[in-house]
Each structure stands twice: as C-alpha cells, then as structure tokens.
Amino acid sequence: MLIQGMLNDAGVWADVLPLLPQHWEVRFAQIQTQDSIAAMARDAWAQLSDLSADTSVMVAGFSLGGYVAIEMLANPQRTLSAAALMSTSPLPETDEGRHVREKTMAAMQANFPKVVEGIVKFGCHEATEAVQERVRQMILAVGCETGLRQTRAIMGRSDHRHALSRLTLPVALLCGEHDRVTPPALTHELAQCLPHAQIHIVPGSGHMLPVQQAQAVARVLSSLHP
Template sequence: MADQLGRAGQTETRAGGPGNAPLVMLPGLMGTAEVFVPQLRALSGVLPAMVAPLLGGDRIERIADHLLTQLPARFALAGLSMGGIVAMEILRRAPERVSRLCLMSTSPLPDTPTQAAEWEPLIIAARSGRLEDVLRGCLPVDSLAPSPQRLDILNTIYQQGCSLGPELFVAQARALQRRTDQQAALRRFKGPTLILCGAQDRLTPLKRHEFMAALMPNARLCVIEKAGHLPTLEQPDQVTGAMAAWLAEVAPDQDERPDPSRETATTAAGGAQPAAPSLPPLTLTNPLKTS
C-alpha cells in the first residue's frame, strides 16, 4: 500500500499539483471523525487527510456550499452514507475541484414520498429528548455484520451522535428528506472512482452500489466481506487497502509514464527539480478492536 500511495503522489505531481492532493472525508448522519479513525491513522501519515462535518443548513445544497467555502482548491473526496450524498452534491456544484471520488454505503436516489414522510416522527422524537432512541432506530444492530465488536462500534457511534445534539439531527434529517437525484452528476464525472459497500449492508444494499458503479465511466466496485453499513470500522484494513489503491489510480487523462519535461524542469535558482519523496509504510489500526 505504501507503493500505491507513492504512485498517487507522483501522479498528482505530474498533473501539476504540489504532491498528494488532500483527502477530504465526509461522515454519515450525526457522524464525526470516529467513523474514519482507522483510515485517518493510516493515510494521514502519507498525504494530507481531514474529516469535514456536515454543517451549514437543512438542505444538502446548503451543506455542500458551506463545505466548498472551507475546503482546498482541489481534493480527493470520500463520503460515507449521508456524507456520500453530500459528496455527490459537491461533485454536481464544483466538479473541477474533485480530483477523485469514493462513495461508501450510500445512494444517488432521493427519498420516495413514503420514505420522506418517515422522517417526521423521528424529528418529533429527537426534539422531545429521545435522540439516542432515534439514532438506534436509524442505525439498528442488524445494519452491521455480526461480529464481536459490533455492539462496541454501535455504542460509540450512538454516543458521538448524541453529543452533537437534537438540532443538528433535525437539520440533517430535513436535508435527507428533501435531497435530489444525483445520477446526472455521477454520469458526467470522469475521475477515478471507488464505489465501496459492505456485503451485509441492509440500509444501502449491494444492488444500489452496483447501480452507481454502472453509471460512472471510471468507477470500480469494491465489496467488503463481513461488513455492513460501517465498513470503515467493521473491516478497517480492507477499506484502507481499497482506498490506498484508489488514491494510487492514474486519472484517465494522465499518462503513467514519467513526463520528461517535468523530470528535466529546473527551479528558479537553476537547480534540478527534486524527485517526489518516498512515502513511509501505512500503519493499519482498528481502535475499537480489543486485544
């Protein structure tokens, strides 16, 4: 994987960037950086990586606009669940800023009228002091694959979500309730794309990810075995490996061969342009795994 990320850095340099493009990761409904901790630990040692919260309003469009005012000029973008929905809206609004895309446990389709109506009792319950019950209903136990750490993962996610408060839940629920179809934005994107899902995801099943991958000209589907809706925590090593391969992919309009004009370029001081630095090996850690 270190070799894969090393190639990713060289690719970005040949494309004119200053090394590795930053990686921006977007969590799901009431999510925090907790869902990406294993990937942050592994990837942040070899490229700039960050997690952006889904703030900014009660429409997906407003959240995307809010994020675009804060994110780098160009970045690799990965979104999980609701984060994937926001990532698609960012792609629709500013495709020139997204160098590559990773969509996990998500869907490009809007809610049906029946699904949209189902948010109303959840919003009422959250406002009446039952946020934890609401979160447990949104992410039930069987949405993750059976494993010894399943309850530990879920309890951590519930606690993190409760710490964000009911008002944020209401805003995010309204945003999901009124989201629009993103199929056209996906069809237009030509950059390297990873569509990733857990084989046992009951919330956004495999067929939905197969559908997304078929829409996109340069998409690769990766199914994570023994994982459900939160593969980043359920099978962190598999997910990080898939993301490392995605980050190392050469974009369709880039040549894998070295560019002689760049290799012989000189600095303003007249010296040779230094080669891209070698990258250290990745360290893969699951903080929720008990010894």
C-alpha cells in the same frame, strides 16, 4: 477530504486515518450545521479553497457524506483527482422514504436515546458490543438537533444521476455486504451512472463501513490517490 455520515463526527474515520499514506493532508468536512445537502457541499468546497489549482484532491463521502460528495461532483469548484462514495445512494427521496423519515424525526423528538438504539442495531451488522458502544456514544454526542437538521437535508437531496454519468475521474463505490440502510443494490444502481467506477462490496460489514472495515476502506482510498 473525508465527509462523515448522519449523526457522525470525524471520529467515524478514527480507524481509517492511521492506515492512510502518511504524506496525505486529511481534512474533515463540517456538515453538522447546514440545512441542505447543497449548503454542506458549498461549505466543503470552501474548506478546500486555500489549495492551489495543481494540488491533487480526493473527496470521500460516507452515507450522508456520500450525498454531499455527489453534490460536490455535480457542482465542481475545482478539479478532483478521484472520489469515493461509500454506503450511499444516487436516488432522490421517495414518498415512502419521506414518510419514514418524518416518523423517525417525530420519534427522535420524543425519545432520542431509544431511536439511537435502533440506529445502532440496524446499522452495525454483527458488530461487537465495543463497536456498537462507540457508535452509540458518537451519535448521542452529536445530538438530536443535528440529527433532525441532517434528516431534513437528506429528504431534500437532488437527483444528480445525469451529472454523474458525465464524470471521467476515477471513482470507487463501497458498500458493506450486509448494509441494510443503503443495501448493495443501491451501490450497483450508482454504478450504472458511473460505468468506469470500481465496485467494492465489503464482506463482514453492515452500514458503518469506516468503523467495521477500516482496513478495506483505507486500502481502496490509498489505491485511488497518489
């Protein structure tokens, strides 16, 4: 199961998908309508409820999707074979972070296209104009209301570091070398909760790892799952 980031749709995985093993069945979590990370995780589990107990399942979450994947790992409803957490953080919201997000939400309501430009420039380190335009159009299509709802959900996320420390399944942690949204330091902090996790700091990428370095993402995912 692939779980996209904030203001993303399944298209964020478009370059990764053809590089994954052909025998995989890939499902995309639906996280655009819920009001909390916990609700997103419950609905993602529900999307897997038809699978038999012996089906091998891996969850991979990017950015906001990483928060959802962490919530799923903390409240498991079935056994997973592996997990990948990309461009994300184990930390709950800080007072400073909450203040920044509240300002961002006000700006989104005032002038969403302007905020989108800032998101694209900040998240796509040294990306080509074509990549930036692709991300821009995806965010605009997902829209302001979804962005507001997802931002509120992120602000209310839980601290699951203790639950993560008890995990024994294979976990890969990925982050772009130039990620300014969730910098590599947060990936290393996440690794402190998951001492057996693989860490992959990917050169040549900002925050938008599945778009900017699809081959690296696909290679790590393929190594985790049969």
